[in-house]
Amino acid sequence: MQLRFLDYFVALAREKHFARAAEACHVTQPTLSAGIAALEEMLGKRLVVRDRRFIDLTPEGHAILPFARQLLADHEGLRRAIDAPAGPLRGELRIGSIPAAMPCIGHLMRALRAQHPRLQVTIRSLTSREIERALLDYELEAGLTYLHDDPPAQVRAVPLYSERxxxxxxxxxxxxxxxxxxxxxxxxxxxxxxxxxxxxxxxxxxxxxxxxxxxxxxxxxxxxxxxxxxxxxxxxxxxxxxxxxxxxxxxxxxxxxxxVDPAPPNSIGLVVLDREPLSPLARAALAVAETIELTASLRARR
Known part of the structure; x- marks a missing residue:
């Protein structure tokens, strides 16, 4: 099975549109459609319901989607693990942040760049529920979110600061x-x-x-x-x-x-998906988070 076909399939499931999925994969729409058709032929099951446009995944498509996402994430982690001993950590670290946590982004970025100057970091503004879903779907390596009051499931967390x-x-x-x-x-x-x-x-x-x-x-x-x-x-x-x-x-x-009579403070921290092995990018984000404590830094700027 060619991994690029799985990449096309996951992109289509995410974008729910053939042209946008093809653009995300940097291929033409006919190439993406042919790749998904080849994947269906390999598996002997129809994965996508379509009638000149994307309608939905079939039950079989929905069933294999989590495994496809995990295979792609594991393959990317394998590549990072192979490259890690050869030099500085490289790649794109994708972080989702709730709007309330955006003021700490600069502090986190400084710590990340100090330890991993070759990393590229992408920040997305998301709700806490969107961060949880994106971590489970391997669309993010890390998130900045609340650690109490309905915290995300299946994560490892490092507290960073509390807000009032x-x-x-x-x-x-x-x-x-x-x-x-x-x-x-x-x-x-x-x-x-x-x-x-x-x-x-x-x-x-x-x-x-x-x-x-x-x-x-x-x-x-x-x-x-x-x-x-x-x-x-x-x-x-x-x-x-x-x-x-x-x-x-x-x-x-x-x-x-x-x-007056302030609400209890809210704890905000960095989270990564709780799985073994951790991807090198997720491990790097977690390790950096464990070296910083931001409450004093953020309040010192008031």
Missing amino acids: YMFATRTDSPLGTSDAVTWRDVAATPLCLLHQGMQNRRILDAHLARLGLAITPVATADSYVALLSMVAHGGLSSIVTDSHAEFVAGDPELRVIEI
């Missing part, structure tokens, strides 16, 4: 000169928040529910950049994490304010 909620607003807003605010003050303010598909928002809503409060935001987004833009220019306030305070510290018109 804070209130972000303009200095000319009604609460803009306050030294501290209460959750009731915050709940009565026109807000923009992360949407409810984000774990950070689900943790926040659960804390508010324990206080007997609920918030209906004016606007939602999946990015703290969008939230801070709406605070700066949209006439709204927001609830952000203390690790984002550094991004408004240089703007005299914005403030990040302590919240």
Whole structure:
């Protein structure tokens, strides 16, 4: 069996579109279609339902998909393991990060480059559930996500830092000169928040529910950049994490304010799929994470 046929098959299952899958594999669409047909002939089963376009995988296609992903991941790990003794670790380290963890990316990148200067790193902004799925599907080597409150399954984790909620607003807003605010003050303010598909928002809503409060935001987004833009220019306030305070510290018109009776801190860490052997890339990410602790670094920038 030729591995490139499995690569075509996995790409098609991911993209659900022949042209996009062919583009992802850097081949023409006829080449990709011919490769999948050859794979079906080798296995003696139809794997894809199609009628001039992709419709779905057959039951047999769904059944072999996890094994195809694992075979490709193991082959890539084998190649990295062979190359490792010959020199510096190379390749693309794919990391998924929840939006709340984006402020730590620079610190992690510096540590990675110090130990593995030849690595290429790709960062994707994903929800915690998307990170879990992508790890299980071998689409990521590592993730930055919450370690408590519905943590990802089947992973090894290294804690990196803890975050606290804070209130972000303009200095000319009604609460803009306050030294501290209460959750009731915050709940009565026109807000923009992360949407409810984000774990950070689900943790926040659960804390508010324990206080007997609920918030209906004016606007939602999946990015703290969008939230801070709406605070700066949209006439709204927001609830952000203390690790984002550094991004408004240089703007005299914005403030990040302590919240009285704060919610318990949320632990964020680096996770990799719990399997043996670990791929060299996943092992490198885990080893680097074990050398750094970011709470002090992130809060020092406030």
